[in-house]
Amino acid sequence: MNVLVLGGTGGIGLAIVQQLLLIKPHTNIHATFFHHQPQYQHSQLHWHQCDITLENHIKALAKQLPQLDVVINAVGMLHTTEHQPEKSIQQFDTNFFQTNIQTNTLPSLLIAKHFMAALKTSSRSYFVTISAKVGSIEDNKLGGWISYRSSKAALNMAIKTISIEWRTKLPHCCVIAFHPGTTASALSKPFQRNIASHKLFTPTYTAQCLLSLLARLTPQETGQFLSYDGNTLPW
Secondary structure, eight states: OEEEETTTHHHHHHHHHHHHHHHHHEEEEEEEEEOOSSSOOOEEEEEOOOOSHHHHHHHHHHHHHHHHOOEEEOOOSOSSSSOOOOOSSGGGOHHHHHHHHHHTTTTHHHHHHHHHHHHHTTTEEEEEEHHHHHHHTTTSOOOOOOOHHHHHHHHHHHHHHHHHHHHHHHHHHHEEEEEEEEEESSTTTTGGGOOGGEEEEEEHHHHHHHHHHHHHGGGOOOSSEETTTTBBBOO
């Protein structure tokens, strides 16, 4: 099996890589990093430097990987050194909004565009993007975080639309958006103090939840927004 994990140095991304190597030791895993190649090494693991917000980087990587069974995009952002998620529309900043879209929405579209051919070679393939429950329009009861919510809602629409197109073009591919819950990572660190300990998951647990889902999902179940616990979330 050939797997690509984009964002392999992040909390969830690295945990997915490690869990795959543990439960499927013969899997051929490719993972991306942004700046510095990680020290974590394995004979079945191949690192690729890639800025997944740039189409030429994605296109070049796709040329190196012509056959894949699983593609997982684990890249995302919630805050920057200059900006935290907005509590009010009065805090809306154009550049911060565009950064959210560029990081949380755009990459999955580019990945789907350029890795469609690689996934088509597999008899059963999976295209997965880490999303977030706060991207659900129907579930939005609290407001706030408008840039992040909007970028994840746009991502969810992209994933749903891709899944519809691929039902005919890639009928053996299962396309899903995955909500990981609140995972102890750099993304959630500023907000962890408000989370009950039993609802703050380790990256390992989150990775296990995702891989368990993929182990049972079939192409007939494509086009879903799924939570870490297996429940279907409203778009």
